[in-house]
């Protein structure tokens with residue numbers, strides 16, 4: 001406790017970011033240090049789990065020190081340790097969980113495990129101090145694509161999800177076949193701005209009537225087929241047109257379903273969460289559609305959309321305030337269904 005404020009120190013290491021944050025009273029960010037391994041994995045075209053875990057191990061102590069220094073606090077001031085316990089790469093998660101447990105034990109602090117996606121949702125509480133549940137959420141990240149009803153700070157009900165690839169995964173795969181490199185999402189977003197979204201018609205997959213589920217693997221295959229056919233015919237490929245047409249096909253479906261879900265739930269609020277929430281087309285299309293339907297759209301700043309410690313600290317703070325506690329027997333979980341997140 002510092003200046004009568006409740007301080008949470010949060011650890012996030014589920015993929016390729018070693019991230020530690022310190023928050024005051026759950027929503028005020030005192031520090032949010034992110035050590036990204038993106039530059040390392042550019043050379044591999046994607047994250048190599050074993051290498052990610054090793055880098056977390058090498059970096060984490062330094063990131064802890066930097067987070068404390070930037071927040072201008074000491075471990076004595078910290079009231080709660082929060083940590084991502086899953087889902088993610090198990091070796092990567094383990095480094096965060098083991099370090100958080102060691103710190104909690106050594107400094108005699110309570111510890112709380114957090115579902116990574118509850119963290120992505122909570123990024124919005126940091127960005128928008130007045131935002132309160134309930135609301136509709138569109139979760140769009142590297143491993144998840146869901147429409148959910150966020151009922152309160154610790155409970156979500158999943159309304160729909162992807163039956164195959166997550167949006168971020170589809171972006172990364174399409175970027176790879178277009179030779180754009182890793183991570184593909186931001187690269188497609190950028191190059192698509194120079195392309196014509198109507199140049200190639202890729203099929204929009206809405207699935208059954210009223211379904212809030214998604215499927216992106218067919219679209220990914222359609223892009224691949226388009227590129228292969230063009231190659232066989234010796235035609236030149238306009239990468240910007242392919243990227244723009246792919247992106248439009250994704251967004252037509254995703255934004256329609258998300259807005260429909262928000263209308264049906266009737267909370268008047270649609271919240272974006274996850275790395276893909278920083279996509280400029282998604283933001284622009286949803287803004288227009290939400291304005292038309294008088295739904296208030298919430299989108300975090302890009303730095304809070306992708307993996308960071310602050311979002312985990314915020315989600316952990318609300319779990320703790322609700323009376324939940326984890327023990328030093330906490331484990332890392334590669335798979336953790338969002339429907340069971342608490």
Ligand SMILES: Nc1ncnc2c1ncn2[C@@H]1O[C@H](COP(=O)(O)OP(=O)(O)OP(=O)(O)O)[C@@H](O)[C@H]1O
Pocket residue numbers: 014015087088116120140141142143144167168169171172183184185186189274275276277278279280305306307
């Ligand atoms: N501007 C963008 N447009 C589209 N996709 C983007 C953009 N920025 C980031 N992404 C995508 O977001 C994903 C990274 O987001 P995030 O860090 O939330 O995923 P993750 O942590 O790997 O997965 P999860 O959160 O599901 O465990 C990547 O797939 C990346 O390509």
Ligand SMILES: [Mg+2]
Pocket residue numbers: 116120141142274275306307
């Ligand atoms: Mg994530």
